[in-house]
Amino acid sequence: MSTLAMIFIGAALVHNLVLTQFLGADSFFGVSGQVKASVVMGAAVMFLLTVVSAVASLFQDLLLTPLNLGFLRTFVFVLVTVILAWVVRKFLQECVPEANQALRLCYPYLLGNTAVLGVALTNAQSGYDFGQCVFSGFSAGLGYAVVLFLFACIRAQIREDDVPETLRGAPVVLLAAALMSIAFMGFANLS
Amino acid sequence: MTRLYNGIVKENPVLVLLLGMCPALAVTTTAVNGLGMGIATTIVLILSNLILSLLRDYVPAEGRFPARILTLAALVSVAELVMEACCTSLYDALGVYLPLMVVNGLLLRDAETLEPGESALDGLGKGLGFTLALTVLGALRELLGSGTIFGAQALSNPIGIFAQPPGALLMLAFLIAVLNAADFGHKRRGWAFPSENPDEQEEGKQ
Numbered sequence: 001m002s003t004l005a006m007i008f009i010g011a012a013l014v015h016n017l018v019l020t021q022f023l024g025a026d027s028f029f030g031v032s033g034q035v036k037a038s039v040v041m042g043a044a045v046m047f048l049l050t051v052v053s054a055v056a057s058l059f060q061d062l063l064l065t066p067l068n069l070g071f072l073r074t075f076v077f078v079l080v081t082v083i084l085a086w087v088v089r090k091f092l093q094e095c096v097p098e099a100n101q102a103l104r105l106c107y108p109y110l111l112g113n114t115a116v117l118g119v120a121l122t123n124a125q126s127g128y129d130f131g132q133c134v135f136s137g138f139s140a141g142l143g144y145a146v147v148l149f150l151f152a153c154i155r156a157q158i159r160e161d162d163v164p165e166t167l168r169g170a171p172v173v174l175l176a177a178a179l180m181s182i183a184f185m186g187f188a189n190l191s
Numbered sequence: 192m193t194r195l196y197n198g199i200v201k202e203n204p205v206l207v208l209l210l211g212m213c214p215a216l217a218v219t220t221t222a223v224n225g226l227g228m229g230i231a232t233t234i235v236l237i238l239s240n241l242i243l244s245l246l247r248d249y250v251p252a253e254g255r256f257p258a259r260i261l262t263l264a265a266l267v268s269v270a271e272l273v274m275e276a277c278c279t280s281l282y283d284a285l286g287v288y289l290p291l292m293v294v295n296g297l298l299l300r301d302a303e304t305l306e307p308g309e310s311a312l313d314g315l316g317k318g319l320g321f322t323l324a325l326t327v328l329g330a331l332r333e334l335l336g337s338g339t340i341f342g343a344q345a346l347s348n349p350i351g352i353f354a355q356p357p358g359a360l361l362m363l364a365f366l367i368a369v370l371n372a373a374d375f376g377h378k379r380r381g382w383a384f385p386s387e388n389p390d391e392q393e394e395g396k397q
Contacts, residue, residue, distance in 0.1 A: 025212035174364035
């Protein structure tokens with residue numbers, strides 16, 4: 001039980017995907033411009049991370065390790081990630097019109113998401129068993145979704161502020177993320 | 192020539208297009224890491240652009256994205272093995288961010304509509320721009336964060352935060368703000384929503 005708690009705190013807070021490892025940074029900055037899209041994206045990535053962690057762990061344990069094919073890991077994991085992301089996208093497009101509307105322009109961020117592939121690769125190197133992989137994928141996804149939503153709210157606020165000319169656009173957004181990242185450094189003592 | 196200039200200055204992937212944020216922020220703790228990541232990305236980008244533009248007549252439009260992913264996955268796997276064999280310390284420093292090159296927004300752009308030569312040149316320009324940005328970012332963070340530059344002692348009182356993750360965001364914000372002030376790229380940098388960037392839109396990815 002305490003191992004699971006440590007995995008949860010570690011993956012969701014201490015090693016937060018976006019703010020300490022910059023996994024999924026592209027999607028984080030790209031999608032957080034709109035609160036609605038960020039909620040859908042957060043949920044989609046959370047789901048995807050859990051499933052990809054499971055599938056990737058199965059591939060690793062049943063195929064790559066027994067057959068000594070470690071050098072094919074990147075190739076196999078990329079395929080798993082992109083195919084599953086494509087399935088999630090298709091599902092959102094066909095079955096959830098509201099989510100599709102919000103995420104219409106953000107699908108590239110879902111298909112080419114560094115967070116999903118990154119977690120699969122990190123899990124494979126960490127030596128977790130199947131259950132721990134799935135749980136750590138879920139925890140990391142939860143951390144990503146929460147931070148994405150909070151940051152989208154901050155950006156909605158920034159848009160109404162009178163920002164100095166030089167800092168408008170990307171710099172002020174990056175500064176806000178830097179402050180958030182400093183705040184998350186405080187969690188480092190938990191592990 | 193214009194294509195090279197565009198890739199390095201006017202459409203610098205990191206500083207203007209804001210693509211490839213993940214490696215740009217994560218590996219730039221030292222100048223050498225930034226340079227290594229940049230060079231590896233440049234080589235993969237040139238090769239993938241070349242291969243895909245040579246194949247463009249044989250791949251139907253809906254097969255472009257899968258073709259690109261497969262090509263990149265193969266090239267990056269090779270790059271990983273080569274780097275593990277040749278420069279192990281850099282390989283260890285880049286860690287998981289080397290295989291993550293496959294899903295770098297910069298490499299997922301479609302360039303196969305161009306002639307093979309043009310496409311490779313476009314890759315070279317963008318790659319050099321990416322390398323330049325990562326090296327500058329890495330050098331500044333190394334200098335301020337650990338007081339060294341390319342490993343040589345330069346500063347006696349480093350400011351630790353620049354070697355940490357928040358330092359990457361601060362430094363990039365600062366660089367882009369300076370460029371904004373100098374109006375270097377003649378373009379406001381920011382994540383527009385919905386995306387104005389044609390290759391970030393849905394059509395190219397189907």
